[in-house]
Amino acid sequence: MPERVQCEFFLIRYVPDVVKGEFTNIGVVLREANASSSRDANAVVRFTRDWSRVRCMDADADLGLLESLEGEIAERLRLGAADTKEVLPLLEDTLSNSVQISEARASLAENMAAELEQLMRMYVEPLKVKQERKKTGRAAIAGAMRSQFERAGVWGLMRKRIAASLYTRPGDPMKIDCGYRVDGGAANASGVIRLFQAVSLEGDVEAAKGLAWSAPQLREGVERVESARLELTAVVEPLRSISDAEDEAMERYRFGVEAMEREAIRVVTLNDLARAAETARLELRV
Template sequence: MNSRRECEFFLLRYVPDPVRNEFVHVGVILREVSGPVAAVRFTSDWRRVRCLDPEADTGMLEGLESELRRRFQQEPKGNLMHVLEDSFSNSVQMTRAKAYLAESVETGVEELMRMYVEPLKRERVSRVSGRAAIQAQMRTEFERAGVWDLLRKRIAASQYTRPGDPLRIDLGYRPNGLIRMFQAVSLEAASGTGLSSGLETAKALAFSAPGLIAGVERVEKAALELTAVIEPLRQGIGNREQGTGKRQRPVGEEEFELDSERLAAYRFAVETMEERRIRVLTTADLGRVAETARRELRV
């Protein structure tokens, strides 16, 4: 039996209103009591945060995760409260240290995330879908490539277009003289029951793209490659009734049965974005995209 390491852990709470003192656990910090090894992990599912505070800036919370990791690399035993106070005042609070025995810091932080932070199993019955699902896949692939903390998050378009522009781009980074930005655009609604919302999202990004591209070239003196990440198109499989001899859909397999109208809507969304110099990729391409980022960022 492997001996466990003596560690201590802290829970990070998002507290939008300190007076009411309502909170949601958003992350875990775990470190060895005697040793430099430490780990920081935040949730990638912000639904409970948004239920508590619909105006929550999750991009800033993700930025805090990256900042804490950077501080740990510099000062494994540093004062973490200074980071929280400087970044978020009282909106993110850290609990007092609690003792914990872990096989390793990495496995320990996973256990603590399941115990305190991640939604309960019954809350996961409804599958994460739409933009949230694409964003989760983006984070997974960029984390796997080891570049997540090096990416800019929630990039305000207003710094490149004009004040008041509400658009925020999910992710971006700058390799050499090129800036790459990635935006999750869900066409699930365009290929499902809600035909219009997926198209509206694609058209809104297409409308914004020329101004954003020109603004980046003006401000950053660099070309912008703007990429929309969408769901793959899964053709329908026709009549699935028993006894027809047709292929049955396996349990858990996600497929959109697209009639001609929905298929046309999906293609219209893709073509509309491409016409405005937006590169369109699917979630199936994210592994390759993340590997390119790893090479370009020299990780």
């Protein structure tokens, strides 16, 4: 039996009303307890994918902001060795009172990934009902995209729900699901911003048309703001997932793909996500 690693974990809690003190757990930070220094400590963080509890407690909760905290915490954990202050007290000092961190609790882990999954099931994720409604359309694509990037270990390093208005114009309501920057080398001195958007072509193709319409403005804005080239990727269902549908649905699917490709949007299916995630892993040096 492999020797277990002594760890400690902290629960990340959302507290919409600090006076009432009611909260729901939204994530877990797990780290080795007996590392000789913060430089040697292995630490991981995971947030929930199911925000139903948060929405029940606070219908106006900023879920985009809460999701972005996962990446911020992961980055600070990764860079914590270079800071003279301990990572978790730093987070407690900087996060607002609506997001709190519990006291440390001990655990013994065979490996960090498996222990993190177990802690998420025990303390964070809601109980699954037997007849849970299966996600479809854009929600299913976005969930699969997140799963692949998590499996590759890069989700915490990516930007999420990126406001298109940063690159287009104020008032633009579009949010891009996720993305990351690749600093330029000799062959690409200016760098590349890779953005990924889940687009369902099962029903109508308005989302595909909207992304295609926005692409030139996004491309110009990324070059102006980031001094980088934009590579925009749309993730769609495989064509065979609607192969039993009527001819009209097939025509809409092809129309949506062609509309995006005309604006130099790279279109990939769910079957290509693993390759995209592996590319991100290599480019982000995970």
